[in-house]
Amino acid sequence: MTAPQWDDVVGNCQDQYGLREAQCRDLPVFVVDGSRTPKIAINDKSAIDAGHPFLLTAMRNSKDGYLNRELAGCGKSVWNGPQSCDEYPFASTFEGGIGAQTMGVPVAEQRTQFRDLGKFMSTG
Incomplete structure (x- = not known):
C-alpha cells in the first residue's frame, strides 16, 4: 500500500468511525x-x-x-x-x-x- 492509499484509509476510518487521525493511524493492520x-x-x-x-x-x-x-x-x-x-x-x-x-x-x-x-x- 502506498502512502497516499494509507492516507485515504485513515480518512475513511475517521469518517466512518469518528476516530481521531492518530487513533486511525495506530490501528493494527493485517496484511x-x-x-x-x-x-x-x-x-x-x-x-x-x-x-x-x-x-x-x-x-x-x-x-x-x-x-x-x-x-x-x-x-x-x-x-x-x-x-x-x-x-x-x-x-x-x-x-x-x-x-x-x-x-x-x-x-x-x-x-x-x-x-x-x-x-x-x-x-x-
Whole structure:
C-alpha cells in the first residue's frame, strides 16, 4: 500500500468511525501477503473493489466466527465447491457472514492465512 492509499484509509476510518487521525493511524493492520496466498489476495482485493469494507473489526468469540463462516456459505454443511472456501470479509470479523464474497482457494493457502491471522489476532 502506498502512502497516499494509507492516507485515504485513515480518512475513511475517521469518517466512518469518528476516530481521531492518530487513533486511525495506530490501528493494527493485517496484511494479506499475495506472494504466500495469491488466490486469497485476489479474492480479498476483488471483494474490496466490489464495495466490501477495507477496515474490519475483529471478533474474539470463535463461535461467532464459525456461524459467520456458515452464513457466508463456507461452512462444512454448505460449501460444495472445489478446494477450500475463502470468504471476505473474514468470518472472524463483525463484517463477515451473510453477503461475504467467497471463492475456492488451495487448502495450503487457507492454512497459511489461518496461521497468519491467528498470530495477528493474538498480538494485535
